[in-house]
Amino acid sequence: MNVVTEQExxxxxxxxxxxxxxxxxxxxxxxxxxxxxxxxxxxxxTLYEPGAxxxxxxxxxxxxxxxxxxxxxxxRLAFEPMDHRGLIGGEGVPTIGGIFAANxxxxxxxxxxxxxxxxxxxxxxxxxxxxxxxxxxxxKNVTGYDLVKLMAGSFxxxxxxSEVSFKVLPCPETQASLVLHGLDDxxxxxxxxxxxxxxxxxxxxxxxxxxxQTVLRVEGxxxxxxxxxxxLQALLGxxxxxxxxxxxxxxDQLWGGLRDVVAxxxxxxxxWRVSCKPSDGPALAAKAGAQAHLFDWAGGxxxxxxxxxxxxxxxxxxxxxxxxxxxxxxxxxxxxxxFQPEAPGVAKLTSGLRARFDPKGLFNAxxxxxxx
Amino acid sequence: xEMPTPDPRVLALKARVVARxxxxxxxxxxxxxxHETRAYECDALTAYRCPPMVAVLPSSTREVADVLxxxxxxxxxxxxxxxxxxxxGGALPTADCVILGVARMNDVIETDYDNRLIRVQxxxxxxSVTGAVEQDGFFYAPDPSSQLACAIAGNIAMxxxxxxxxxxxxxxxxxMGVTMVMMDGEIVEIGGGHLDAGGLDLLGLICGSEGQLGVxxxxxxxxxxxxxxxxxxxxxxxxxxxxxxxxxxxIKAGVLPVAIEFMDRPCIEATEAFAKAGxxxxxxxxxxxxxxxxxxxxxxxxxxxxxxxxxxxVELRESKSAxxxxxxxxxxxxxxxxxxxxxxxxxxxxxIPVSSLPMVLRRIGEMSEQFGLKVxxxxxxxxxxxxxxxxxxxxxxxxxxxxEEFGAEILKLCVEVGGCLTGEHxxxxxxxxxxxxxxxxxxxxxxxxxxxxxxxxxxxxxxxVFPLDASQARRDIAMAAE
Numbered sequence: 079m080n081v082v083t084e085q086e087x088x089x090x091x092x093x094x095x096x097x098x099x100x101x102x103x104x105x106x107x108x109x110x111x112x113x114x115x116x117x118x119x120x121x122x123x124t125l126y127e128p129g130a131x132x133x134x135x136x137x138x139x140x141x142x143x144x145x146x147x148x149x150x151x152x153x154r155l156a157f158e159p160m161d162h163r164g165l166i167g168g169e170g171v172p173t174i175g176g177i178f179a180a181n182x183x184x185x186x187x188x189x190x191x192x193x194x195x196x197x198x199x200x201x202x203x204x205x206x207x208x209x210x211x212x213x214x215x216x217x218k219n220v221t222g223y224d225l226v227k228l229m230a231g232s233f234x235x236x237x238x239x240s241e242v243s244f245k246v247l248p249c250p251e252t253q254a255s256l257v258l259h260g261l262d263d264x265x266x267x268x269x270x271x272x273x274x275x276x277x278x279x280x281x282x283x284x285x286x287x288x289x290x291q292t293v294l295r296v297e298g299x300x301x302x303x304x305x306x307x308x309x310l311q312a313l314l315g316x317x318x319x320x321x322x323x324x325x326x327x328x329x330d331q332l333w334g335g336l337r338d339v340v341a342x343x344x345x346x347x348x349x350w351r352v353s354c355k356p357s358d359g360p361a362l363a364a365k366a367g368a369q370a371h372l373f374d375w376a377g378g379x380x381x382x383x384x385x386x387x388x389x390x391x392x393x394x395x396x397x398x399x400x401x402x403x404x405x406x407x408x409x410x411x412x413x414x415x416x417f418q419p420e421a422p423g424v425a426k427l428t429s430g431l432r433a434r435f436d437p438k439g440l441f442n443a444x445x446x447x448x449x450x
Numbered sequence: 451x452e453m454p455t456p457d458p459r460v461l462a463l464k465a466r467v468v469a470r471x472x473x474x475x476x477x478x479x480x481x482x483x484x485h486e487t488r489a490y491e492c493d494a495l496t497a498y499r500c501p502p503m504v505a506v507l508p509s510s511t512r513e514v515a516d517v518l519x520x521x522x523x524x525x526x527x528x529x530x531x532x533x534x535x536x537x538x539g540g541a542l543p544t545a546d547c548v549i550l551g552v553a554r555m556n557d558v559i560e561t562d563y564d565n566r567l568i569r570v571q572x573x574x575x576x577x578s579v580t581g582a583v584e585q586d587g588f589f590y591a592p593d594p595s596s597q598l599a600c601a602i603a604g605n606i607a608m609x610x611x612x613x614x615x616x617x618x619x620x621x622x623x624x625x626m627g628v629t630m631v632m633m634d635g636e637i638v639e640i641g642g643g644h645l646d647a648g649g650l651d652l653l654g655l656i657c658g659s660e661g662q663l664g665v666x667x668x669x670x671x672x673x674x675x676x677x678x679x680x681x682x683x684x685x686x687x688x689x690x691x692x693x694x695x696x697x698x699x700x701i702k703a704g705v706l707p708v709a710i711e712f713m714d715r716p717c718i719e720a721t722e723a724f725a726k727a728g729x730x731x732x733x734x735x736x737x738x739x740x741x742x743x744x745x746x747x748x749x750x751x752x753x754x755x756x757x758x759x760x761x762x763x764v765e766l767r768e769s770k771s772a773x774x775x776x777x778x779x780x781x782x783x784x785x786x787x788x789x790x791x792x793x794x795x796x797x798x799x800x801x802i803p804v805s806s807l808p809m810v811l812r813r814i815g816e817m818s819e820q821f822g823l824k825v826x827x828x829x830x831x832x833x834x835x836x837x838x839x840x841x842x843x844x845x846x847x848x849x850x851x852x853x854e855e856f857g858a859e860i861l862k863l864c865v866e867v868g869g870c871l872t873g874e875h876x877x878x879x880x881x882x883x884x885x886x887x888x889x890x891x892x893x894x895x896x897x898x899x900x901x902x903x904x905x906x907x908x909x910x911x912x913x914x915v916f917p918l919d920a921s922q923a924r925r926d927i928a929m930a931a932e
Binding site for chain 2: 127128129130131132151152181183187188191192194195204208209210211212214215216217218219220221222223224225226227228230231232235236247248249250251268271274275276277279298299301302305353354355356357358375378379398399400401402417418420421423424427428430431433434435446
């Protein structure tokens with residue numbers, strides 16, 4: 079079903095009897111089985127106030143359309159949402175609703191926050207077919223419970239987003255990256271941590287063991303960028319690492335690839351995404367025994383390519399964080415579960431919320447559940 | 451302000467509840483005589499008072515769990531309390547409740563600079579979180595005006611903001627994990643040293659839930675490296691509208707100040723008389739602060755001042771020293787105190803789209819004439835979070851009611867232009883009955899469904915957030931089940 083108005087969406091859900099595969103553009107491989115329910119037909123930017131840094135858009139509006147409108151005002155989605163298509167071999171058109179439903183954030187998440195931090199308001203249809211709004215289009219809003227955060231990252235399992243309002247930010251004048259060569263994982267994460275603990279406002283911090291590169295991005299006004307790169311060089315110099323600097327164009331290109339995890343496009347194996355305490359990163363990566371791995375978020379996000387069917391969670395054991403299975407065949411996803419199983423106390427709360435928001439069990443049923 | 455009738459069944463249980471609480475807490479942590487419980491009769495919304503039945507001061511998560519388990523078993527309502535600085539009546543007791551104060555829980559549990567986090571017990575004050583890490587060059591970003599006194603527990607409950615959240619976000623953007631005790635005494639851990647939720651974002655749901663979903667006893671907070679420096683510029687305009695346009699232009703220009711504060715003439719006059727900060731007498735005053743190295747600050751301020759000049763400011767004063775910065779901030783920081791010197795005041799907290807600023811200020815001025823009550827406006831202009839201060843005389847019969855009526859009209863206006871009732875103070879009891887203005891029945895129903903899941907007996911922080919008529923049916927069922 080491809081609905082074109084919120085009312086139509088509400089009526090459809092109210093009448094629905096069986097499971098629905100809720101999606102925006104369906105580009106992130108995160109819809110469960112069931113009759114397809116796409117919001118791609120809910121399309122259009124409802125309101126854009128560059129001077130207030132806010133935009134309101136229908137959930138099915140293509141991300142490209144949003145980004146083009148922002149670019150005309152020299153603004154952007156600062157949380158740098160990745161495009162999953164290359165990684166999972168997906169097709170279709172990514173939507174703004176999908177970004178927020180999946181809480182998709184890129185490398186800049188460590189400095190500006192996640193998609194969920196930029197989401198100001200939502201309209202959605204719950205499992206009874208009721209239209210619900212929460213939040214609004216202002217930056218600060220503590221009026222009632224924050225269902226905006228609850229909906230962000232709920233992957234359509236609590237309600238179907240019909241409209242989102244969000245904060246945008248100005249594009250910086252320029253950027254540059256400082257690259258350190260030849261560090262091992264532990265040394266690299268230590269360097270990233272030092273940089274993040276400095277006042278020089280690093281907006282990206284990755285370590286790619288395969289390339290032997292540890293990269294720090296700095297953005298802002300030209301003089302400020304030059305100054306901060308120099309300061310970081312001074313701070314991190316003295317070690318064995320050789321350093322180089324990427325100019326704006328090279329830096330921009332590199333981070334585009336890092337954002338979309340281009341290193342893992344195509345090829346064999348399952349792809350996992352582990353969110354952890356940054357300093358735990360190197361030890362976890364060692365434990366995983368991956369075919370390849372890559373650190374983002376100063377070590378707090380590890381992308382891993384594992385032999386197909388490997389139970390990564392079993393290898394890692396108990397962690398301060400969670401592991402999500404991003405790319406695998408359906409059988410593996412079903413056997414291992416896409417999402418990290420929750421502790422019993424938390425699981426009781428989440429299943430209680432699902433029962434209230436989606437009493438008929440319609441929306442992406444089972445998607446976020448632990449494997450049977 | 452209507453509050454539910456105290457439950458006679460609960461009141462009759464007092465001796466037994468006290469005895470059971472004394473069984474799990476030290477003697478001095480259970481306060482039950484009427485002279486002493488009076489200390490907890492209100493928070494910073496002092497117009498409303500009601501001594502609780504009992505107050506308890508546990509020292510650990512374990513003790514909090516014991517208290518909640520007992521209250522749950524006995525069907526006694528619990529009002530969690532941080533430092534009692536809520537301006538919205540978020541910690542107002544009911545006569546049949548147990549106040550659960552976290553003031554004795556103020557330890558730093560862990561400081562971790564490698565991962566840029568600190569773990570604290572939630573009775574710790576906001577400023578003392580920064581105090582624990584500033585010698586090593588770090589700080590905790592959310593900075594509510596009450597930061598010297600307010601507790602992290604209350605900050606989490608209300609999702610508190612502050613002057614610098616334009617750049618750093620509010621509490622929810624800086625909270626990484628919690629240990630929370632459910633009403634039935636179960637202890638749950640949510641989040642931690644990692645980023646983002648592995649499943650549903652319960653952390654985001656808990657933050658700002660006004661103590662109605664559970665009692666947060668420990669929190670993992672993000673800490674940030676202190677910037678190299680910060681410096682403000684002061685600008686005066688002879689027109690609110692022009693000042694509003696200047697704010698918008700600064701934001702659009704790609705400079706991201708850490709703070710943009712706004713004061714209008716009544717507030718400037720009161721502040722000058724009180725603090726003598728040397729502010730120009732004009733219609734609107736902006737304080738814009740930027741951060742970074744000296745050279746970065748110079749560059750950003752030059753851009754900001756260039757924009758300001760296009761709006762013909764009557765004053766443009768760039769700070770050249772720490773002393774001058776202090777002076778620029780002095781007036782802003784003493785604004786509430788200055789208004790309090792003139793009269794009693796009620797502080798509102800509605801947020802509006804920045805583009806509506808001039809229109810809303812004009813309407814507030816007109817309403818001020820209509821109601822015959824003076825208003826000063828001082829607020830965070832960068833994010834549209836207004837703080838109209840309505841002056842009234844608490845000793846004059848009817849003045850408080852008139853003031854509340856005026857306040858409600860302002861908040862309705864905020865919603866009408868696309869904003870909200872409260873930007874950082876919370877709903878509490880103060881804005882509870884206005885929730886219908888912002889939310890339709892289905893919107894409230896979805897929020898109350900969350901409450902049903904976390905606290906099925908509706909015992910935690912009763913009579914806050916939701917209009918009493920909206921929650922009546924649920925409270926009746928819960929009470930009948932006791």
